[in-house]
Amino acid sequence: xxxxxxxxxxxxxxxxxxxxxxxxxxxxxxxxxxxxxxxxxxxxxxxxxxxxxxxxxxxxxxxxxxxxxxxxxxxxxxxxxxxxxxxxxxxxxxxxxxxxxxxxxxxxxxxxxxxxxxxxxxxxxxxxxxxxxxxxxxxxxxxxxxxxxxxxxxxxxxxxxxxxxxxxxxxxxxxxxxxxxxxxxxxxxxxxxxxxxxxxxxxxxxxxxxxxxxxxxxxxxxxxxxxxxxxxxxxxxxxxxxxxxxxxxxxxxxxxxxxxxxxxxxxxxxxxxxxxxxxxxxxxxxxxxxxxxxxxxxxxxxxxxxxxxxxxxxxxxxxxxxxxxxxxxxxxxxxxxxxxxxxxxxxxxxxxxxxxxxxxxxxxxxxxxxxxxxxxxxxxxxxxxxxxxxxxxxxxxxxxx
Amino acid sequence: xxxxxxxxxxxxxxxxxxxxxxxxxxxxxxxxxxxxxxxxxxxxxxxxxxxxxxxxxxxxxxxxxxxxxxxxxxxxxxxxxxxxxxxxxxxxxxxxxxxxxxxxxxxxxxxxxxxxxxxxxxxxxxxxxxxxxxxxxxxxxxxxxxxxxxxxxxxxxxxxxxxxxxxxxxxxxxxxxxxxxxxxxxxxxxxxxxxxxxxxxxxxxxxxxxxxxxxxxxxxxxxxxxxxxxxxxxxxxxxxxxxxxxxxxxxxxxxxxxxxxxxxxxxxxxxxxxxxxxxxxxxxxxxxxxxxxxxxxxxxxxxxxxxxxxxxxxxxxxxxxxxxxxxxxxxxxxxxxxxxxxxxxxxxxxxxxxxxxxxxxxxxxxxxxxxxxxxxxxxxxxxxxxxxx
Numbered sequence: 001x002x003x004x005x006x007x008x009x010x011x012x013x014x015x016x017x018x019x020x021x022x023x024x025x026x027x028x029x030x031x032x033x034x035x036x037x038x039x040x041x042x043x044x045x046x047x048x049x050x051x052x053x054x055x056x057x058x059x060x061x062x063x064x065x066x067x068x069x070x071x072x073x074x075x076x077x078x079x080x081x082x083x084x085x086x087x088x089x090x091x092x093x094x095x096x097x098x099x100x101x102x103x104x105x106x107x108x109x110x111x112x113x114x115x116x117x118x119x120x121x122x123x124x125x126x127x128x129x130x131x132x133x134x135x136x137x138x139x140x141x142x143x144x145x146x147x148x149x150x151x152x153x154x155x156x157x158x159x160x161x162x163x164x165x166x167x168x169x170x171x172x173x174x175x176x177x178x179x180x181x182x183x184x185x186x187x188x189x190x191x192x193x194x195x196x197x198x199x200x201x202x203x204x205x206x207x208x209x210x211x212x213x214x215x216x217x218x219x220x221x222x223x224x225x226x227x228x229x230x231x232x233x234x235x236x237x238x239x240x241x242x243x244x245x246x247x248x249x250x251x252x253x254x255x256x257x258x259x260x261x262x263x264x265x266x267x268x269x270x271x272x273x274x275x276x277x278x279x280x281x282x283x284x285x286x287x288x289x290x291x292x293x294x295x296x297x298x299x300x301x302x303x304x305x306x307x308x309x310x311x312x313x314x315x316x317x318x319x320x321x322x323x324x325x326x327x328x329x330x331x332x333x334x335x336x337x338x339x340x341x342x343x344x345x346x347x348x349x350x351x352x353x354x355x356x357x358x359x360x361x362x363x364x365x366x367x368x369x370x371x372x373x374x375x376x377x378x379x380x381x382x383x384x385x386x387x388x389x390x391x392x393x394x395x396x397x398x399x400x401x
Numbered sequence: 402x403x404x405x406x407x408x409x410x411x412x413x414x415x416x417x418x419x420x421x422x423x424x425x426x427x428x429x430x431x432x433x434x435x436x437x438x439x440x441x442x443x444x445x446x447x448x449x450x451x452x453x454x455x456x457x458x459x460x461x462x463x464x465x466x467x468x469x470x471x472x473x474x475x476x477x478x479x480x481x482x483x484x485x486x487x488x489x490x491x492x493x494x495x496x497x498x499x500x501x502x503x504x505x506x507x508x509x510x511x512x513x514x515x516x517x518x519x520x521x522x523x524x525x526x527x528x529x530x531x532x533x534x535x536x537x538x539x540x541x542x543x544x545x546x547x548x549x550x551x552x553x554x555x556x557x558x559x560x561x562x563x564x565x566x567x568x569x570x571x572x573x574x575x576x577x578x579x580x581x582x583x584x585x586x587x588x589x590x591x592x593x594x595x596x597x598x599x600x601x602x603x604x605x606x607x608x609x610x611x612x613x614x615x616x617x618x619x620x621x622x623x624x625x626x627x628x629x630x631x632x633x634x635x636x637x638x639x640x641x642x643x644x645x646x647x648x649x650x651x652x653x654x655x656x657x658x659x660x661x662x663x664x665x666x667x668x669x670x671x672x673x674x675x676x677x678x679x680x681x682x683x684x685x686x687x688x689x690x691x692x693x694x695x696x697x698x699x700x701x702x703x704x705x706x707x708x709x710x711x712x713x714x715x716x717x718x719x720x721x722x723x724x725x726x727x728x729x730x731x732x733x734x735x736x737x738x739x740x741x742x743x744x745x746x747x748x749x750x751x752x753x754x755x756x757x758x759x760x761x762x763x764x765x766x767x768x769x770x771x772x773x774x775x776x777x778x779x780x781x782x783x784x785x786x787x788x789x790x
Binding site: 299303319327395 | 406407408409411415416489658661665668669676677679680682684685686688689690692693696697698699700701703704719722725726771774775777778781782783785786
C-alpha cells in the first residue's frame with residue numbers, strides 16, 4: 001500500500017503513523033459525532049475532538065511539514081502521508097479545520113515572525129480554534145463587496161459589521177477577518193486581520209440553524225470592536241491578495257497542515273452495501289441495472305478524482321498548472337452530493353427516514369449527508385463561481401466579473 | 402514499475418515521443434490539410450460512396466519512424482513502448498484526427514503479442530512496417546472477444562476460412578487481417594494478407610471521414626500452418642483487451658482536447674451582444690464541464706495504462722473505466738462543440754464535424770460508456786442474481 005517513490009524516512013514515518021493510529025484510535029464517544037468539523041455543536045463534541053487533535057499533534061501527525069520554530073515537525077512530504085493514514089484508519093476528524101487549512105498556511109505565507117510564533121503552534125495543537133470571517137450578507141459570491149469596516153483609531157483598529165456562515169464561530173478564539181479599510185477601491189480597499197472572538201468586547205456570536213436542523217455555523221456581529229495593529233496580516237490594502245492565499249488552501253489546491261476524514265472509495269463501498277440490502281421493484285436493488293449503472297458511474301468519478309490528484313503532480317501530463325488543482329473543490333463536493341442523493345434513492349421508501357428513526361438505513365446517514373452536502377457546493381466559493389474561475393483562468397474566457 | 406508509480410511511469414522517453422508526434426502531426430496534418438484530404442467534396446463519401454483519401458506519404462514517414470512497431474517486443478524488432486507512452490502518442494493522433502491504420506495496427510499487435518511464439522514472425526513483419534487490423538466482430542457488433550462467425554476448416558497442415566467478419570476497422574488501409582476463427586472447440590487467430598485469394602472486403606458506408614470500415618468475406622481463404630498465430634485466440638484477445646480499450650480512450654481524449662480548445666477559442670472571439678460569447682455562463686460553464694469530463698478521462702487513461710505496464714490485475718477494470726469516461730467525455734464535448742459554434746458549427750465548412758464524427762465512431766468501438774459500466778458492475782458489484790453475502 002505504500003508508494004514506491006517515497007524516501008526511506010517517509011516510508012518509515014508512514015509506518016509509524018499507521019502503527020500509532022492503530023494503537024491509539026480513541027474509543028467511540030457516548031454521543032453522536034457529526035460528519036465534519038463544520039457541524040460540531042456541543043461542548044462534549046468539542047472537548048472530545050479537541051483532545052483527539054492534541055494527541056495527534058503530540059504524536060507528530062499534525063503540522064509535520066511546518067518549521068519546528070512554529071511548533072511543526074520540520075519535515076517535508078510527511079503531512080500528506082499522515083492525512084492518508086488518518087483517512088484509512090477511519091479515526092475522528094481534526095476539529096480545527098479553519099486553523100489547520102486556512103489560518104496556519106496563510107500566516108506562514110504572510111505573517112510576521114512574531115505572528116508565526118504566536119499563532120501557528122496553537123492552531124496545530126488545536127488549543128485555539130479558528131473561524132473564518134469572509135462571507136457577509138451582501139458579500140457571498142461577490143466576495144470583494146465587503147461592508148464590514150476597520151477604521152484606524154490611534155494605534156489600532158475599530159471593527160464594525162456583520163459576518164455570516166461562520167463555521168465553528170461559537171467555539172473560536174480567533175477569526176481570520178477580511179474587512180474594508182478604504183471605500184475608495186473595491187479590491188484594494190481591503191485588509192486582513194487576526195481578530196479575537198471568544199470573550200472579546202463587542203463581538204456577538206449567534207448560531208444559525210441549517211436545513212439539517214443542526215447548528216454549527218453562526219453569524220458574528222462586530223460593534224466597535226477594538227483590535228491592535230499588531231494583529232493585521234499583510235499590508236493595509238493588501239487583504240484581497242492575502243485572502244486569495246487562504247482560498248487556495250481552503251479549496252484544496254495547497255497541502256494542508258492536517259487532515260483526516262473521508263477518502264473517495266468510502267461512499268462507493270457504502271452504496272454497494274446499501275444496494276445489496278435494499279429492495280427495488282420486488283428484487284434486490286443491487287440487481288437493478290439502472291441502480292448498478294448509477295453506482296458504477298460514481299465509482300468512476302471517485303477513481304477519476306483520485307487519479308486527477310495523482311496526475312496533478314506530473315507536469316508533463318498537465319497542459320496548464322492550475323487546470324487540475326482548481327477542479328478539486330468542485331469535483332469532490334459534487335461527487336459527495338451525488339453519492340449522498342443516490343443513497344437516498346437506493347434506500348427507496350426507507351430513504352424517507354431521518355436520524356431519529358431506529359429503522360433508518362445507516363442511522364439516517366444518507367438524507368443527512370445529502371442535506372449537508374449543499375454546505376460543500378456553496379461554501380468556499382459556490383461551484384458556479386468555481387466554474388467561472390476555471391473558465392477564465394484556464395480556458396481564457398472573458399471575466400464574468 | 403508499479404501501478405502506484407507517482408508519475409504513472411510517464412518519463413522523459415514518453416514525453417519525447419509524445420512531443421515528436423505533436424510536432425510531426427502539427428506540421429504535416431494541420432486541420433486545413435485534413436479537411437482538404439477527407440472533406441473536399443461533401444458528395445464524395447456520402448452520395449457517391451467513395452472512401453475518403455488519406456495521406457499515404459505521411460503514413461510512410463510514420464512507418465519509417467517505427468510507429469507500426471510501437472507495441473512489438475524488442476526481440477521482434479519493435480520498440481516495446483510502454484502503454485503510457487502509447488497513450489501519450491495516441492492522444493496526439495486523436496488531436497489531429499489522423500486517418501491511418503495506426504490504432505488498428507496497435508490493437509492487432511496487442512493480440513499477437515499475447516498469442517505466443519507462433520505469432521513472432523507476424524510481429525516482426527509489423528515492426529518492419531506492415532499494418533494490420535483485427536477481424537474479430539460478428540454481425541451483431543458484439544464486443545466480446547469470443548464472438549466471431551468465421552469458421553476454420555482443417556486443410557493440409559493449416560486451415561481454410563469461411564464466413565464473415567464485421568466492423569473491421571481501417572480494413573482498406575491494413576496490409577494484414579488478424580482473424581478470429583473457430584475450429585471445433587479451438588479458437589484460432591489467423592493472419593491473412595488483405596489481398597489473399599478468397600478474401601473480399603465490402604466497404605461500410607460510415608459517417609466518420611477519418612477512418613474506413615469493412616465487412617470481410619472469407620470464401621475458403623487458405624491459411625498455412627505458419628499463419629495460425631494462436632490456437633487459444635480468445636484468451637489472447639482477452640488479455641489484449643485492456644490495451645485496446647486504452648488506445649481507443651486515448652484517441653477520444655485527444656479528439657476531446659481539440660474540441661475543447663477549438664470551442665474555447667471560438668467563445669473567446671465570436672461576439673454577440675457586444676461581447677465574446679464566452680462571457681456568458683450558458684457558454685462558459687458547459688465548456689468547463691467538458692474540461693472536467695475530459696480531465697477525468699485523461700487521468701483514468703494514464704492510470705489504466707500504468708496498470709497495464711505494471712501487470713496489475715486491476716488493469717481490466719481500470720481500462721474499462723478509462724473507456725467509459727473517455728466515451729462520455731467525447732459525447733459531451735462533441736455535442737457542445739457543434740452547439741456552441743452556433744449556425745456555423747452546423748455547416749460542412751466548419752471543422753468541428755470532422756472531430757465530432759471521429760469521436761462518435763470511437764465512442765462505439767469496443768463498447769460505449771454504458772456498455773463499459775455494465776461490465777464494470779459485474780466486476781465491482783457482482784453479477785445480477787449472484788450470491789449475496
